[in-house]
Amino acid sequence: MHAEYAILRDLYPKPECALHFETPLQLLIATVLSAQTTDRRVNTVTPELFATYPDCRDLAAANPEDVERIIRPLGFYHAKAKHLLGLAQELDTRFGGEVPRTMDELTSLPGVGRKTANVVLGNAFHIPGFPVDTHVMRVTGRLRWRSDWRRANPNPVAIEREITACFPPEQWTDLSHRLILHGRAICHARKPDCGECPLAGTCPSAH
Ligand code: SF4
Incomplete structure (x- = not known):
């Protein structure tokens, strides 16, 4: 998990919230x-x-x-x-x-x-938070970062609890951003682009 996250950090070095806001x-x-x-x-x-x-x-x-x-x-x-x-x-x-x-x-x-x-x-507010959206659910499931990866309708609160227990709070927000970016760019819902994915070497769902 942590070696894979190191790869995601390199892949998405400056993750940011995609929504525009000032306040x-x-x-x-x-x-x-x-x-x-x-x-x-x-x-x-x-x-x-x-x-x-x-x-x-x-x-x-x-x-x-x-x-x-x-x-x-x-x-x-x-x-x-x-x-x-x-x-x-x-x-x-x-x-x-x-x-x-x-x-x-x-x-x-x-x-x-x-x-x-x-x-x-x-x-x-830069208070640790780990938003779990559809990309986070999908990517953490495919990577087997969470124990309920077989469930068709996983519980986002359980995912939040399980994943945040593995990372220090100061990493939570960027971790979520990077998983979302990866889900949007490569690990697509219907057809993941495993051939382009630097996690393919360890990902159990790679094909
Ligand atoms: S190897 Fe494929 S299934 Fe695994 S994270 Fe990468 S794109 Fe997703």
């Missing part, structure tokens, strides 16, 4: 919007969204139809606008418009699960 609130919003779509697409709508609603209170008081128009290219725009307004209102009421810095507080917000909370903790 914790912007990252929280962008992450919530990224459900069922790509980060690249989210980045096409957030400049207008952030410029139109610069802070939490602006968004909390927004006309839902105006928000829907801006985020329409993402799909599910009606539900996503509703989620965003509910999130902003709750943040404003309970946290004075500031994004909280703990897992418990973040996941107490509507529409915020552990994955989103870990993205915000790790990337906006």
Whole structure:
């Protein structure tokens, strides 16, 4: 596992969050919007969204139809606008418009699960967080980094617990980024490009 991670470190030396943001609130919003779509697409709508609603209170008081128009290219725009307004209102009421810095507080917000909370903790606050998305699940399963690799529907919380137990907290966020980058670039869902993968020598799923 650690030798394979050393290879991933060399392969992706400067991993970064693919979502564009300048503040914790912007990252929280962008992450919530990224459900069922790509980060690249989210980045096409957030400049207008952030410029139109610069802070939490602006968004909390927004006309839902105006928000829907801006985020329409993402799909599910009606539900996503509703989620965003509910999130902003709750943040404003309970946290004075500031994004909280703990897992418990973040996941107490509507529409915020552990994955989103870990993205915000790790990337906006530099508090160790290990977001588990579909790429992380797939790549850690193929590499047999986790014991439940046979399961068709693995439990992301169990994966988070098992993988983070093997790495120091300061590595968690970059580790997640690198697994995601590898899943996007080489270890594709349908047809992994094992011929181009520098992990093929040790990966049990290589073919
Ligand atoms: S060898 Fe193939 S299955 Fe294993 S990590 Fe690389 S691309 Fe994925």
